[in-house]
Amino acid sequence: MIAAELASGLSGQLLKLEQQILRSHQSIEHWLRGHWLEHETPFYASVDLRNSGFKLAPVDTNLFPGGFNNLKPEFLPLCVQAAMAAVQKLCPDAKGALLIPENHTRNQYYLQNVAQIQSILRMAGMKVRVGTLIPEITAPTTLDLPGGAKLTLEPLVRRGNRIGLQDFDPCVVVLNNDLSAGAPAILENLEQQVIPPLFAGWSTRRKSRHFAAYSRIASEFARLIDIDPWVIDPYFGVCGEINFQERTGEECLAGWVDAVLTKVRAKYKEYGIDRDPFVIVKADAGTYGMGIMTAKDPSDVRDLNRKQRNKMAVVKEGLSVTDALVQEGVYTFETVKDAVAEPVIYMIDQFVVGGFYRVHTGRGQDENLNAPGMQFEPMPFDTSCLLPDPDANPDCGVNRMYAYGVVARLALAAASIELEEMAAEQEAQAEQLRKLA
């Protein structure tokens, strides 16, 4: 396979991690099966990993994955089979599904992703039509996609507590919209099942909750395979009093930057890693790589100019940032033809269905690669993440992909706990409202 090169010269720890993962393969799968007996699997997810040679960790878990078009076509049957398993589990009685995507009609890549999800669900045996939240689309509108495919967006029609299209009353709603602007009224209080649930959107979801759940999962996993949890788990802190434009909360932020850097510095020292620690400051809610910066010193977040503050102040859909996550930065030492590469793993149900490298020429090893204006090249993984080979080198293609699939599934497990916690909170809130009424 065309694997990315690990160019760190510091791969001792990672090799140990890959060895331990490979050696503990059966315990890991057994442990994951146990997890999925207790917790409902998210319908789908993608996880951005960073691989520094001494650390392999998730840095972002997307519950509304937007790059199915980037997977290798050869692995389409794997997606269809996993989707069949997901449907059998979540909504076996459903025949029709309404897919609701993001409103980016000008992003051809994203539209190809939507068409691909539609196609996967169709091949899995569902009748799937695409409903749009874009108010300007008042009649079915067919868009031509590169390669000759077509995608028809139709206006949503609400009838009582059901959502559908003009002549389509679906059993289930599949969201591919992260609801950054909040859950729209037209989707509230539906009697149909919504997958993932509305509260998984960014108006309620928090990265800090995800990574707190991930830390617990990572600790348990680290005990299972006898590794230092830090090798798979980035330190983080969260600061909830930020207003970038009014410059309030700067001290809190600087304090967390300092605290996280100090912890990372100690770990780098422990492992003899001769690199500058850094942190990534990002909005606790939100996506699309807006509102993200790198800091190597607390002063980096104190002395922001107006432009930097404006950039940090809002994320997608104009959502303003009040809570910031300060996350240990993980160097990317994987490169493809000298360009920095970040693996992205795709999952449907409990299964890893594929992945790709986000390859970026204009960015450094310590920068976020999912940023506006980035020119990334998706490079699909050549091999699946399902074929570990105990007799081969732990760092060979199939085994590295297997390790990626394992760490991504830990993030998926964390997401399942995160969603459960949120469901319980929603339930408690509803209960309180009922009591007040």
Place this chain on the structure above:
Amino acid sequence: MIAAELASGLSGQLLKLEQQILRSHQSIEHWLRGHWLEHETPFYASVDLRNSGFKLAPVDTNLFPGGFNNLKPEFLPLCVQAAMAAVQKLCPDAKGALLIPENHTRNQYYLQNVAQIQSILRMAGMKVRVGTLIPEITAPTTLDLPGGAKLTLEPLVRRGNRIGLQDFDPCVVVLNNDLSAGAPAILENLEQQVIPPLFAGWSTRRKSRHFAAYSRIASEFARLIDIDPWVIDPYFGVCGEINFQERTGEECLAGWVDAVLTKVRAKYKEYGIDRDPFVIVKADAGTYGMGIMTAKDPSDVRDLNRKQRNKMAVVKEGLSVTDALVQEGVYTFETVKDAVAEPVIYMIDQFVVGGFYRVHTGRGQDENLNAPGMQFEPMPFDTSCLLPDPDANPDCGVNRMYAYGVVARLALAAASIELEEMAAEQEAQAEQLRKLA
């Protein structure tokens, strides 16, 4: 893809079937999901199909499939993913599995199949070792397989109600042995789960029960997609008083041959099919294509010479034939480079994971292709059976494979009912024994 050619010139009916299957794709998947909510999926199975251009039907359903080595390597991830789903469903808590294969140590192809099953289960995260029933193997014995792979067979060790190996106490036993000689004592009354159950072996299983269940499934399915059930369901009768060597039961057999031929002749007339109907007479219990003959007239089963009688009298492991299935013969009009071809579909859990053509140069269109001494060439399907394309010709590669996958899953659904009925009978017998005691 390299598809087999359908050379019948009679494909009108089949095209209609393929069209109806493609058109009803969503209803079919919905209906199958409903079935798997109610019935436990067999762990794995393979189904031999015959495609006559006017009829597409299963002729044999194997609950201990022996040709995983014939699947295209590219679809290995699909097998691993389906095995993960099966394990999650049947034995999520199991870590170690004991695989018990057939005793054919000289059949390199079969040994490759065993190695492939071991490899699939290992990649799905199980610790898998192979235990053999061969009494001569008293110490672990490693066999070299073509291509450099190795397979280690180890002697079984029974401890109380548990079966295992010298230093291996597995949670679950996976059978790849059809128990034609009966369930060996060493496997009786185990506290471990045995998959498939012992009673799925040929000492208790009957083809007639399978095809009776299949007929019910086929009728229901035919109503669902509005086709004549005959198009997917071979007529059959069963004769339970046979002794080929003592020449008793010949009249019963001839009577059934006549009855089935008469019904088929009427159907051929109804559809304007200008072919000679034929039946296949085979042992109701047993496998490996022994004890099988073609008949086009009742007299064909009356005037058997000694050699023919001897051939019909026993199947594998010397099991003698007392019950015979008289099954409508389905012509094979698929050819690969002028050789007769028969599709074989492989399933794990509820999923079609691949298939191959059994291509045979020395046999006719009305003969069984799975016969001793046959020289068949396995030709793996180039495409998966999971990618139906409603916009393409119903008879194109992906769509024909999808149709094959659907009919094979009907046979799988029949097997699930058959196994349930047998489990209920076993339970009733045990209950009766308890009462007598």
